[in-house]
Ligand SMILES: O=C([O-])CC(=O)C(=O)O
């Protein structure tokens with residue numbers, strides 16, 4: 001049997017683990033307290049969308065937000081991974097968007113309910129091509145940016161993460177087993193905002209990769 005190539009991790013059907021509130025300025029802009037431990041949530045692998053296909057506003061939302069994030073692709077499975085060997089579990093990276101139905105998330109927060117409807121819908125995880133580990137020697141030293149219709153909305157350095165990539169790998173692996181092909185979204189810097197049907201989103205990791213997506217709208221089906 002031929003070995004699957006982790007460079008096409010989005011085809012593997014593995015989990016997407018997301019970290020929230022990992023940049024102080026973003027936590028503040030949404031009036032959230034700074035976390036003392038990572039805030040975790042999941043997206044299903046059906047959330048993936050690649051360049052060439054549109055990001056769809058869910059039919060039940062009227063305030064879809066962009067969040068540009070550094071994604072970490074797991075290359076070696078593990079449980080209870082110590083921080084000191086955490087980077088051995090990284091195969092590479094991907095530029096990711098954590099698309100968020102902010103109106104729905106606000107309702108979930110107010111009711112104390114999980115964020116699934118706000119975060120896990122189809123096309124909620126646009127991803128770039130795989131970036132081999134060697135191209136990003138230090139995951140705390142990359143500059144993320146995002147533009148909507150050519151206007152810069154987000155620009156921030158991963159140097160400002162509250163919890164580092166090795167810390168996150170260790171922390172997550174004490175909650176759930178990490179598997180080859182899993183993706184960890186490490187949180188968004190400040191500047192999140194709304195996107196609308198027909199908008200064009202461009203995002204990048206300075207000097208490494210960029211990607212472009214169009215926004216469409218999911219049709220509501222009434223059975
Ligand atoms: O929805 C939020 O604000 C939490 C989150 O994903 C992030 O900080 O990246």
Ligand SMILES: [Mg+2]
Nearest residue numbers: 067098187188
């Ligand atoms: Mg996020």
